[in-house]
Amino acid sequence: MLFVLRAAQLMGKAAGYAISVGIVGFGAWVLVAGLYSSAPAFWVCVALVPIAVGVWSACGHI
Numbered sequence: 001m002l003f004v005l006r007a008a009q010l011m012g013k014a015a016g017y018a019i020s021v022g023i024v025g026f027g028a029w030v031l032v033a034g035l036y037s038s039a040p041a042f043w044v045c046v047a048l049v050p051i052a053v054g055v056w057s058a059c060g061h062i
Contacts, residue, residue, distance in 0.1 A: 016057070023054030 027050035034043020 020054045020058035023050050023057065025054075027051035027054060 027047045030050065031044060031047035034040055034047055037043050
């Protein structure tokens, strides 16, 4: 029974990190797409928000 609880905790952590990586990836996608837009400075600033949230989410509980 203890093994099942430990595995569930590890899967929860893995899912949390996967979500954080997805958020950072979305921010990177916005950053790259924004560099080729008509207002790159605006989109770079917009991209920093999900990148910061993703990094904070991944490293916040360490």
